[in-house]
Amino acid sequence: MKAFAYVSAPDVATAVRAIATEPRAKFIGGGTNLVDLMREDIERPDTVVDISGIALTGVEELAGGGVRIGAMVRNSHLAAHPLIRSRYPVLAQAILAGASGQLRNMATVGGNILQRTRCPYFYDRAAACNKREPGSGCDAFGGFTRNHAVLGGSESCIAAHPSDMCVALAALDAVVEVESVRGVRRIPLVEFHRLPGATPHVETDIAADELITAVELPALPVATTSRYRKVRDRASYAFALVSVAAALEVQHGTVATVRLALGGVGAKPWRAHEAERLLLGAAPTEESFRRAAAAELAPAVAQPHNAFKIELAERTIVATLAQLLAAGGAA
Amino acid sequence: MRVNGAVQSLEVEPRVSLLDVLREHLGLTGTKKGCNQGACGACTVLVDGERINSCLALAVQYAGREITTIEGVATGGQAHPLQEAFIRNDGFQCGYCTSGQICSAIGMLAEHRAGAPSAVTEHLAAEAVELSGAEIRERMSGNLCRCGAYNGIVESIQDVAAGHADVLAAAR
Numbered sequence: 001m002k003a004f005a006y007v008s009a010p011d012v013a014t015a016v017r018a019i020a021t022e023p024r025a026k027f028i029g030g031g032t033n034l035v036d037l038m039r040e041d042i043e044r045p046d047t048v049v050d051i052s053g054i055a056l057t058g059v060e061e062l063a064g065g066g067v068r069i070g071a072m073v074r075n076s077h078l079a080a081h082p083l084i085r086s087r088y089p090v091l092a093q094a095i096l097a098g099a100s101g102q103l104r105n106m107a108t109v110g111g112n113i114l115q116r117t118r119c120p121y122f123y124d125r126a127a128a129c130n131k132r133e134p135g136s137g138c139d140a141f142g143g144f145t146r147n148h149a150v151l152g153g154s155e156s157c158i159a160a161h162p163s164d165m166c167v168a169l170a171a172l173d174a175v176v177e178v179e180s181v182r183g184v185r186r187i188p189l190v191e192f193h194r195l196p197g198a199t200p201h202v203e204t205d206i207a208a209d210e211l212i213t214a215v216e217l218p219a220l221p222v223a224t225t226s227r228y229r230k231v232r233d234r235a236s237y238a239f240a241l242v243s244v245a246a247a248l249e250v251q252h253g254t255v256a257t258v259r260l261a262l263g264g265v266g267a268k269p270w271r272a273h274e275a276e277r278l279l280l281g282a283a284p285t286e287e288s289f290r291r292a293a294a295a296e297l298a299p300a301v302a303q304p305h306n307a308f309k310i311e312l313a314e315r316t317i318v319a320t321l322a323q324l325l326a327a328g329g330a331a
Numbered sequence: 332m333r334v335n336g337a338v339q340s341l342e343v344e345p346r347v348s349l350l351d352v353l354r355e356h357l358g359l360t361g362t363k364k365g366c367n368q369g370a371c372g373a374c375t376v377l378v379d380g381e382r383i384n385s386c387l388a389l390a391v392q393y394a395g396r397e398i399t400t401i402e403g404v405a406t407g408g409q410a411h412p413l414q415e416a417f418i419r420n421d422g423f424q425c426g427y428c429t430s431g432q433i434c435s436a437i438g439m440l441a442e443h444r445a446g447a448p449s450a451v452t453e454h455l456a457a458e459a460v461e462l463s464g465a466e467i468r469e470r471m472s473g474n475l476c477r478c479g480a481y482n483g484i485v486e487s488i489q490d491v492a493a494g495h496a497d498v499l500a501a502a503r
Contacts, residue, residue, distance in 0.1 A: 001346045
């Protein structure tokens with residue numbers, strides 16, 4: 001690992017001032033992704049600004065019924081929090097489906113949102129990767145593509161977004177708050193991550209000098225009937241092949257409210273807008289679930305090793321919605 | 332930082348991991364380096380009672396914290412109940428993952444006692460979760476054992492969870 005200068009920031013103002021004056025600086029929270037990437041020589045900051053001591057550690061109920069989550073809240077603490085378990089179970093389940101107990105104790109909410117892809121060609125400095133080195137090409141094409149995206153990819157990059165937590169946040173209409181010396185911005189989670197297009201190295205809407213300070217969840221009564229379902233190559237401690245975050249409310253025999261997002265298949269956390277549009281007002285039957293899932297996956301582009309993800313995603317959507325229906329979505 | 336109860340004053344480069352500080356600077360080689368990328372759990376230690384992967388931790392970020400390694404889990408010359416249970420139940424073969432398994436299990440049992448759910452917990456809103464074999468396997472999935480001693484590991488943890496909660500509290 002390349003040597004770097006270390007700055008410990010006691011508060012947000014100090015942190016954003018420190019990063020504003022250092023062009024090749026990075027924030028470090030839990031370090032579970034950044035330390036690994038630095039050891040692999042993929043991230044090479046000159047300065048690391050430690051934000052792990054900043055007191056952005058609250059999980060607070062907002063006046064309108066939403067919840068504000070500090071960016072330094074550890075993943076494990078958020079998943080265990082009573083407000084999240086009771087009102088947004090899909091978020092608790094998504095976090096618990098990711099990584100391991102040890103990593104969840106280290107990883108922060110802000111860091112989880114900014115974690116980078118686990119595409120093996122991104123990690124392998126001997127391979128071509130437009131994300132790591134713009135214009136160098138992409139060795140995933142023609143390579144081993146079992147874990148790659150089928151939605152939202154481009155000719156430059158088909159890396160899948162790795163986060164479970166972000167899939168739930170996408171379904172829940174979460175808003176990310178960022179701060180810099182220039183002020184505070186609020187970005188909807190579904191607009192926070194960018195599709196690769198011709199610039200896969202630009203992964204998010206956040207500027208290099210902006211710090212994630214909080215995530216806000218709106219009041220969302222339907223989220224009490226929500227669920228995260230993850231399909232992977234082993235039973236635990238593996239990234240998703242396919243995952244589904246869903247919330248469902250049925251009234252008078254039709255779908256009154258639905259939230260649906262996909263993981264493992266998308267170049268970013270994938271909010272399933274098309275499926276939601278078709279489901280809204282439809283009868284909650286397996287047939288309509290299947291039609292909505294197929295419509296969402298219709299634009300999918302498969303590679304030789306990941307074509308199975310399209311049908312797997314459709315089936316997982318149908319199964320998750322059926323589970324929610326049985327669990328009280330019809331209440 | 333305090334390591335196994337003793338204050339340690341160290342000067343290290345910011346890029347040095349907590350794992351390397353423990354092993355190379357303090358000579359506490361009970362904590363193992365397996366993958367050095369957060370995938371195997373052999374480096375698991377407790378920080379203020381919570382389990383973490385020390386390989387992905389920059390030591391400088393843990394200044395002032397209380398670190399417990401496998402060398403610090405016994406009390407007064409008496410092996411930790413989990414250490415005894417691992418011997419009794421054949422919870423290892425080669426032993427390389429064992430210190431991480433035991434530190435992880437101590438942290439995991441504390442998480443369970445505090446009411447934390449897991450990915451296999453069906454009723455998330457329930458305050459208490461029964462620590463079944465499936466719960467233990469899920470909660471311990473961050474610790475790999477290439478010898479495949481998982482049955483003995485799960486039995487060891489079940490033994491201790493059933494009978495020695497008070498001793499576990501003392502070991503934190």
